[in-house]
Amino acid sequence: MAEQVMLPDPARPNFDGWTCPLPLRDHPAVVMGHGGGGQLSAELIEHLFVPAFANPLLEGMADSAVVTLGGARLAFSTDSFVVQPLFFPGGSIGDLAVNGTVNDLAMSGAQAAYLSCGFILEEGVELSVVGRIAADLGTAARRAGVIVATGDTKVVDSGHGDGVYVNTAGIGLVPDGVDIRPQRAVPGDVVIVSGMIGVHGIAIMSVREGVSFGTEVVSDCAPLNGLVAAMLDVTLDLHVLRDPTRGGVATSLNEIAKAAGVGIELTESLLPIPETVANACAFLGLDPLYVANEGKLLAVVAPEDADAVLAALQAHPLGVDAAVIGECVPDHPGMVVTRTTFGATRVVDTPIGEQLPRIC
Amino acid sequence: MAEQVMLPDPARPNFDGWTCPLPLRDHPAVVMGHGGGGQLSAELIEHLFVPAFANPLLEGMADSAVVTLGGARLAFSTDSFVVQPLFFPGGSIGDLAVNGTVNDLAMSGAQAAYLSCGFILEEGVELSVVGRIAADLGTAARRAGVIVATGDTKVVDSGHGDGVYVNTAGIGLVPDGVDIRPQRAVPGDVVIVSGMIGVHGIAIMSVREGVSFGTEVVSDCAPLNGLVAAMLDVTLDLHVLRDPTRGGVATSLNEIAKAAGVGIELTESLLPIPETVANACAFLGLDPLYVANEGKLLAVVAPEDADAVLAALQAHPLGVDAAVIGECVPDHPGMVVTRTTFGATRVVDTPIGEQLPRIC
Structure with missing residues (x-):
């Protein structure tokens, strides 16, 4: 092709x-x-x-690479953060910079141990803004149990940045016996989401566009390593984990379907969507399946493990709304479909770009 | 204070x-x-x-952090690159992005094993430019023997970037018995530089300002892990290594003097400065000691190891011009001085900023 x-x-x-x-x-x-x-x-x-x-x-198309070094099996990942605005309901670019990389490592089953942190500051940005972001980053790191081990700061001329850009990279140990990657999804596997979807994207959009949807929507930005540890306590044989950030649940599931060569069938009525997000999406003409999340994960697990994994998620403060939302099927490999409440099925395609740029 | x-x-x-x-x-x-x-x-x-x-x-104020994970002793470092122009005589932002992080790891005695790579692209930059940078990055990685294991790409609106910014982070194994850090310099130690200084900064300045200095000055951008390996073959007991990038030799030596609480005394006549760099600096009113390098290292070693380390550097293609340039002294702790050719001494202070912004 x-x-x-x-x-x-x-x-x-x-x-x-x-x-x-x-x-x-x-x-x-x-x-x-x-x-x-x-x-x-x-x-x-x-x-x-x-x-x-x-x-x-x-x-491999995973959220993090798994490499071996000095006998240690390590997950290694990086993300740059260019979100606007820098501060939003429920967090800031500092929170995102920690949780984004902690979560990418967690999607390989690794507990994040060390982060690097690179700032690109725009000339003229107030030092107090940099300080607030650094403080948020430090607080988020302590919450996630990860150490900021090394850093770098560059400054670019006014008009060549947007206040603050942050890059983090992270390393963490992958436990023995764990082999979590998109290719491992097989027909029959159950697809679970750890909570309500679409929240981060709508939070950013509401503050950026000055649109209110009745109640304030607060970003779900959170570290997912605790949820992953809880699931690994149930079984080391988690097949796939993914945090559906840019492009939302739809994009992540399409990547899994393509990597594994399976079909994925969602049941629309099972999707946990907050009323405020549903209202905002209806108003803005968006599909919640495509809206970014920063504190949710998708887990693809063998059917015999599904109940126990779901229970482990629901027992965790960040997973109380966890739900089974679909399954992997042998039909239409590489494609995601959803069964609507009217019984019809529709294809959930990969978007071309992102509905809302600079979401993270 | x-x-x-x-x-x-x-x-x-x-x-x-x-x-x-x-x-x-x-x-x-x-x-x-x-x-x-x-x-x-x-x-x-x-x-x-x-x-x-x-x-x-x-x-610790080292170029890279040394951490332990899964029993492995790892060096971990990050750098963002915002150099302008993106392509310059002797290299590009892609070469810098690899060598900068490979060299930071090498300054802890580590051989870089894996890199992460995060791009921040400005809307409107030509894909061919991104492609050339990616190709340079790949070529530089193969030259340095390091694998780009994971990456990320973000796009920012036109007017909020400068074509391409790159962040790399890297991990590498620190050999047993190696403990290289600024604090280890002691009076009597010998200060060695691996080659001609000031070349990268003058190369960037000449192309950015359109100034010619007779002969074209080509950046010295190069991976230093081979030089470090050659020195470690001589002795595992290297005290301090530093690649004098932003702020040049003067800034790196000041950092070492402050971290270790020693004085450093340079002999001006021993500094290896190419004639083109000397001419350019005279013309521009710059001091070569403050001009950035991207393919040179400073080594602080015990006097009994100095001859063998110097010989190992000179036997390597990147170290033929290596030279002893000074020593650590008990006087004026935290301060660097240089003995001029007239026999006087002058203080070599840490600069406030950088003579030339966005050098890397």
């Missing part, structure tokens, strides 16, 4: 005329959607980054 | 009126110098980040 990307000769001769033929689009330039976690992001990774970096770890 | 930073209550009540009293300056906002690696950067770390993150690893 895809044309081969013409990578320049490693000897670095002449880059003139070099183009990057993304197969599905005809953009010569980066558009906002390339950062949205949907199809455009996936194309950029598949056709530009993976060939350039040429290694199988990146092809 | 320093006032205590008033950190907000971790319960996140009211941030209004919170200020960050940096002790020496009265800037309420971030200035370019906060990213320059000099005194302003050090104040930001000491008075804002370290109290917020509250852990002893950050206080």
Whole structure:
């Protein structure tokens, strides 16, 4: 299907005329959607980054890479954070920067141990803003039980940033016997979500657009390592974990379906959606399945483990609204469908970009 | 000397009126110098980040943190790269992003094993530019023997970036018996530099300002892990290693002098400075001791190891111009001085910011 990307000769001769033929689009330039976690992001990774970096770890398409070093089996992950506004109901870019990477590591079954933290500050941003973000980051790290071990600060000229950008990378130990990755979903597996969906995206949208939906919607930004530990106490044989951030539940489930070559069938009536989110989505013409979450996880588990895993989630303060929302099926491999309340099924496709840019 | 930073209550009540009293300056906002690696950067770390993150690893002031995980002793480091222009004689932001982190790990004696890579792309940047940078990054990683294991891409609106920013974090194994850190310098130790200084900064300045200095100055950007391995073959007891990037040799030596509580005495006539750099510095009114390097290291070693370490450096293609440039002394602890060719001594202070912003 895809044309081969013409990578320049490693000897670095002449880059003139070099183009990057993304197969599905005809953009010569980066558009906002390339950062949205949907199809455009996936194309950029598949056709530009993976060939350039040429290694199988990146092809795993997991939230974190699992590597071995000095006999230790480590999860390793990174995320940059460019959310606007920097402070929002329920958190800040500092909270996101910790929880985002802690959660990516947790999706490999790892307890985050150490974080790195790189700030890109825009000239002119108030030091008190930087200080509040650093304080939030420190507080979030202590909450998640992770140590900020190393950092870096760069400053860019006014007009070349947006106050504060933060990158975190993290490492954590993957317990023996744990092998959690998207490829492990098999027909019959049960799909569980740890709580109400769509909250982070609507919280950001409401404050950014100044729209109120009756009650204030507060971001669900939270560390998920405790939930994962609770599930691993039930069984080490969790098949897939994913935190449905950019692109929401729909995008994460599509990635799992494609990686594992299974179909996924959701039951619409089982989706836990807060009334405020449902109202906001109706008002704005959005689908809650595509709205970002920052404190929820999807778990794909063997049917015989489903009840115990669900109970373990519901017993945790962050998982009280956990619910079974669907199952993996042998039909339509690589595709996610939802059974509507009217009994019809509709395809839940991967979005091109993201409904709301710079959500994290 | 320093006032205590008033950190907000971790319960996140009211941030209004919170200020960050940096002790020496009265800037309420971030200035370019906060990213320059000099005194302003050090104040930001000491008075804002370290109290917020509250852990002893950050206080070590090393280029990378050394942590233990699953029985493995790991070096862990991060750097963000915001250099302008993105491509310059001798390299690109892609080369810098690999070598910068590989070198920070090497300064703890670690061979870089895995890198993470986070891109912040500005809407509108050409995909071919992103592709060239990714290709450079991949090539540099293969040259340094490190694997890009995990990544992330964000896109920011046009006018809120500068084409491409890159963050890398890296992990590598620290060999048993190796304990390299700034605190280990002692009077009598010999200070060695691995080659000609000031080249990267002048290369960037020449292309950015369109100034020519006769011969083109090409960045020295290179991975230093091979040089470090060659030195460790001579002795595991290297005391301090530092790659003198932002702020140059002067800033790195000041950091070592302060961390170890020793004086450092340089001999001006021993400094290996290329003629083009010397000419450029004379023309621009710069001091080569403060100009950034991206492929040089400073080694502080016991006097009995100095000859063998120097020989090992000189036998490596990246170290042919290595030279002894000074020594650690019991006098003037925390201070660096240089003996001029006229026999006088002058103090080599830590700069406030960086002579040339966005050098890496």
